[in-house]
Amino acid sequence: MSFFSKNLPYLLAGISVGGQYALIAIGYTMVYGILRLINFAHGDIFTVAGLVMVYASTAFPLYISIPLTLIVTVILGMVVERAAYKPLRNAPRMSVMISAIGVSYLLQNLALYITGGLAKTYPAIPFISNTVTIGPATTKIVTIVTPVLTIILVVLLIQLINHTKIGMAMRSVANDFETSRLMGIKVDNVISMTFIIGSFLAAVGSLLYFTNYPSVVPTSGAMPGLKAFVAAVFGGIGSIPGAVIGAFIIGISENIIKGLGWTTFSDAFTFALLIVVLIFRPTGLFGEGAKDKV
Numbered sequence: 001m002s003f004f005s006k007n008l009p010y011l012l013a014g015i016s017v018g019g020q021y022a023l024i025a026i027g028y029t030m031v032y033g034i035l036r037l038i039n040f041a042h043g044d045i046f047t048v049a050g051l052v053m054v055y056a057s058t059a060f061p062l063y064i065s066i067p068l069t070l071i072v073t074v075i076l077g078m079v080v081e082r083a084a085y086k087p088l089r090n091a092p093r094m095s096v097m098i099s100a101i102g103v104s105y106l107l108q109n110l111a112l113y114i115t116g117g118l119a120k121t122y123p124a125i126p127f128i129s130n131t132v133t134i135g136p137a138t139t140k141i142v143t144i145v146t147p148v149l150t151i152i153l154v155v156l157l158i159q160l161i162n163h164t165k166i167g168m169a170m171r172s173v174a175n176d177f178e179t180s181r182l183m184g185i186k187v188d189n190v191i192s193m194t195f196i197i198g199s200f201l202a203a204v205g206s207l208l209y210f211t212n213y214p215s216v217v218p219t220s221g222a223m224p225g226l227k228a229f230v231a232a233v234f235g236g237i238g239s240i241p242g243a244v245i246g247a248f249i250i251g252i253s254e255n256i257i258k259g260l261g262w263t264t265f266s267d268a269f270t271f272a273l274l275i276v277v278l279i280f281r282p283t284g285l286f287g288e289g290a291k292d293k294v
Helices: 002-035 042-059 062-088 093-115 141-163 165-175 177-182 187-212 222-235 240-259 263-280
Strands: 131-134 137-140
Touching: 002 042, 002 137, 002 141, 002 165, 002 187, 002 222, 002 240, 042 062, 042 093, 042 187, 042 222, 062 093, 062 187, 131 141, 137 141, 141 165, 141 187, 141 240, 165 177, 165 187, 177 187, 222 240, 222 263, 240 263
Parallel strands: none
Antiparallel strands: 131 137
8 A cells, every 4th residue: 555655646647647648649640640641840839839828828818828829739730731741742751751850840949039948937727737635645636637638538539530521531531542532522621620630639738738847948849749659659650549548558657667766767668668569569559550552
């Protein structure tokens, strides 16, 4: 019981950060499922969402700042897709990947220019910033809210994909891009919707993440974005449930390692776990085997 009591705060923190990774990872896995593209700028969109919230909260009350942050982040995701990826729709995959890396560095440097490289303090959001005691652990309410909100959003997303017209179009485009176009599906609209959903979830993830870690710098999204990408690959990139489960496993594992006193190795464990999984199951835990079209 003493072991459980000692590690309960780390377990709660792991579940919370796992939910935040999951919201970012869904963006990676949805874009890859449709475009076969790793959107390396996704972590930086997460950072921009944090900075927009910081600046918006200085000019507007929170009930305006939060929706404004979500809207600006969604618009940014659409602009990135239209400006950097749409013109390269028929280009070699390597060109698109280089474009994604370029967008990532562009967003980082714009954030550096705007902030002057100084850390910005994230505003406290009422209720979820308050502390709560659970057994021997004292934590913020956001720690409890995050996994619940994550599961609700994932269930709603799966319902959208499985039971709506746009969801059917997404599944069709993910299965066969060219045939979907020939069948009259507006592929560009489907791709835009994918970026809208991914950017929205990244913005929600940023609200939760920076409530726990209230300091925003231009590279704040780099490590969470990388870990979310690892979670997507770990669970089977292209699989939304896989990305979510992978994110929770990584979040819980790295925080339990911190609880054992091996904080230095918590990040290394994440990537070592990925290597081990890919050696024995290259498509990830829930990924399907690759199918080459002839």
